[in-house]
Amino acid sequence: MNIPLNITKTIHDWLFSIMPEGVATVTEWVIVAAAYLALFAVVGLYLVLLERKVAAWFQLRLGPNRVGPWGIFQTMADALKLVSKELTSNTKIDKFLYNLAPYFVILSSLIAIGVFPFSRQFQALDINIGIFFLFAISSIGVIGILLAGWSSNNKFSMIGAMRSGLQTISYELSVGLSMLTMVLLTGSLQLSEIIEVQRTGGWLIIQGHIPAIIAFMIFMIAGTAETNRAPFDLVEAESELGAGFHTEYSGMKFAYFFLAEFINMFIIASIAVVLFFGGWLSPFGITDDITWFPESIWFVIKVLGIIFLMMWFRWTFPRLRVDQLLTLEWKYLLPINLVNLVLMAIIIWLNWTI
């Protein structure tokens, strides 16, 4: 297995100069894995903090402001607390599945994060079916949720998990179709190539104008549903189901579910940035020629913008009922999406792209 690792050529060359090839490759894998785990933890923790701050500002509150300046260490303290907590469980659980479930959820989001091109060089895994891979991996998470609900032996958890199943299966379709609409435009599934297309022709949301904007809206709605966030958080609807599928979990296992939700949000936002907003490309190409400029800054800024949009949704809209959820998907999003796909095909056929 030879995974192309493009993270900074210098480290790569340096490693290969001081070690035999086999050892160097393994060392490189370990370094990359460690870097991504660190990234994962930092992203997860700070998205939680950001969410709490943004939520506070939407509700005219102050948010966490005690631990460190402006509360920036609050989520670290929370994580430490969760690590040190006892892992409780009730006696009637299915032990094996109960312990397995959190890892499904967290691993699926960890794997997905590996294929994103954070900058020209910073991409662990540049496979030529990138979008397809992301799409496949992001569906695995729901197995973890179903397992968690089933193995907890608790009616509320079970209902939550079943809701998650039906929600993910329905909205997967919309996510996939809206991604497909954009893939029509790029002609490639490889993430780095999708960004290359946008370097010359402008961001895809501008290139594809009307159908691209429709696809973006559908992607945002379906993507929010994919991450099980409000207004689609039927899975853990606090007022109805306790905490939903993770009612029976405590300590670090709960933290895994909790972090995975935020990482998934990051993943959905990253897909949106790559597919619609040019990934790490700068607006109007202002820094594209400056070689030393860290392009990942643009990536992060765009991702934060999309994430802010999702938080805005969360703190504005009320939760949907299950029947409303399904009506929205099968009666509205899916037909619009199919029409949109055809529209995009016609626009490309007639060469009406900008």
Add this chain to the structure above:
Amino acid sequence: MSYFSDIYNGIKTLLTGMSVTGGYFIRARKGSITQQYPDNRETLKMFDRFRGEVVMPHDENNEHYCTGCQSCEIACPNGSIEIVWDRQVDPETGKKKKMIDKHIYHLGMCTMCGLCIESCPTDAIVWAQNYENSVYDRKYLTKVLNQPGSKVKAGIED
């Protein structure tokens, strides 16, 4: 045809909602309603409607408005008020009349429903705005509202 107008209305109402919350978000830095208690303990002032505890105001002559009618005692749903009264000779008119000895208020049992204050015909009791009511012993929660040596203000019963 209502299909498309549904979509239009849906998007429109969602955007209206988002503009409202977005406005709050932008103004949040100025209009934050969070009180950072106990940091601002010195300056924090409760608003008028706040229900801290029931008190009986006295004027400068140590006189209150309570006639001992016991309305508040009857109105209280959980018996937080006890009125100890007796008949005394009024020094001015020379007649015997009902007067309170002690207006006893159990803060520990009070649910802050406000019915006693509503029912008082002479507005003798009002809400105080204090909010630090915790004590180390339950006995401190039983309070006598009329001050020692106080008497009812003349003419209030007419």
